[in-house]
Amino acid sequence: MLGVPEATAPQRRRGTNLPKMGDFNQAVILDSIRRSAEGLSRVELAGSAGLAAQTVSNICRRLLDAGLIMEAGKEASGPGKPRTILRLNPKGMFAVGVHIDPAVTSFALVDAAGTVVESLEQPTDLDSAPEAAVAAMGGQIRAIIERSGVDQLRIAGVGVATPGPIDAASGTVVDPPHMPGWLRVPVRSILQEATGLPVVMDKDVTAAVVAELWTGATGTAASLVYIYIGTGIGAGLILGDEVVRGSSGNVGEIGHIITDPDGAECDCGRRGCVKATCMPETLVAEARALGVLPAVDPQNPAGLQADLAAVAAAAQDGNAGAAGVLARSARRMAGVVSVLASLLDVERVVFGGPFWPPLAATYLAQVPEIVQQLSVTSDVHALDIAGTQLCPGEEAVGAACLVMEKTFSPNAARLLLDAKG
The missing domain is CATH 3.30.420.40 (ATPase, nucleotide binding domain)
Incomplete structure (x- = not known):
């Protein structure tokens, strides 16, 4: 499982007991569990996240019911009854990553632990109209999911990494070098229409650095x-x-x-x-x-x-x-x-x-x-x-990590949005 050992894990973010913060708190708990190689008990989660024990218990029950985490045995630590250890369930969530390069487009279906389930590489189609080429990528994504046998309800979304510059707000590729004709191509909306899945898009270098952080390669x-x-x-x-x-x-x-x-x-x-x-x-x-x-x-x-x-x-x-x-x-x-x-x-x-x-x-x-x-x-x-400690050719895994980051990682923007909700 990906993550860093407890002794070397970065300082965890703390949650909030304010009302209407459920999504943020859930992300805090998921992120804490993901980062711990050995797993965490509910008591440890409450301490590290700064949340009330009952809040943590309620969140963990929802995550267990959703299959995103799993109970991994009990552990005795001093007096009292042994604590139940919670770990990330690698098969509880999947994501598809697509890395679009001027030469090669690569695809990867990965589980929540970053293990590649299916992958594919093909020459990037620069001869067809960009919109048609992207729509064909959507067909490949559907085929990869079908071959894998993974329940589509477990697919959190599609992450796309492209050369910059991009218009992140609209999910548009803006005239990347070495890709003639790709002027303001609405990659995100085309892939959402073609796959029926949520799509996250970012620059290739951002996807790479997300993968570094997600896999614990940053130490x-x-x-x-x-x-x-x-x-x-x-x-x-x-x-x-x-x-x-x-x-x-x-x-x-x-x-x-x-x-x-x-x-x-x-x-x-x-x-x-x-x-x-x-x-x-x-x-x-x-x-x-x-x-x-x-x-x-x-x-x-x-x-x-x-x-x-x-x-x-x-x-x-x-x-x-x-x-x-x-x-x-x-x-x-x-x-x-x-x-x-x-x-x-x-x-x-x-x-x-x-x-x-x-x-x-x-x-x-x-x-x-x-x-x-x-x-x-x-x-x-x-x-x-x-x-980098990541293997060459895994750019599509980095793209999939964009989806995992959005799902698991708490951030200030989510906190503010939830506060307004």
Whole structure:
């Protein structure tokens, strides 16, 4: 089961005994149970959530009746009768995740513990009208659910992760790079119509950072920056154990941070933006210009991921040109990391995304030392820099985690809405 051990779990949010707060309190209890690897008793839940014992008992009964949690035996702890331990029921809820990338669209049906039940990858259809392509994704979602045998009443919803920018309020993709014709595509409404399920949509980098938080991969760090290296480069942000999305859902658009004032010209008109100096296609083009990679064969063009992997393999084999391409990229990226870490005063920086694996060895060898030299907080606290612990290719799982986050995680917005209800 996903979650972090009790000893290292982040400080839990506390509930409220005010009237009309049932949904928020239920989320507090669910979140507390989910985060405990060993499970919790009702007495422990009341203490950690700051709720009355009767309130906790009533909520737990509703969750048990709904099948979202389960009783997992009794545990003696001092005098008195043994306490009944409650744990998350992995089969009590499921979610479908869809990750739309310019090259590949991936699907995953996961249970409440994050275990993949069904998955599928297919080339992204950029030839059809975007609305038709998204509607076809809805058909795939229905087929995946049917193959799984999961009761649709147990499906909490569909999470969709797309390249930015997005219009979060309307669930619309707004002219993403490398996806011609996808101008203000109402992805959320199309998928809701096609599947009959609630749909949550977010940027791919936000889905990735939600997965980091949901699976416990963040460890004890309550604040971190996640550098997502995909077809583009973006950043996700967790502050105070909460995912930050920004006013429009587009936090983390870091493409125009300047990393090399003498670098290549960017499409914004300036020079040396991270978008122009560190994106995978830029590194591959630089390697090809240096003769590290052969010229593109129009009859058999290699994919971008295969090309970047070939550059990394050449560097490992001692090719100076390939090693130089990756080293320059690492130095530039270290500048980006130092800016973000100093601005936000985070404890941890995590690299991930589909193009991270070929860069991992060079980046982890060089970036931490450079950032240490540039950091303005190095004398105050250490900055941990690491690669994601999640497996490559699990972006669709991150999208499914968007649904789980909305269902399980208490937040201030829900508290305010419930107070008005």
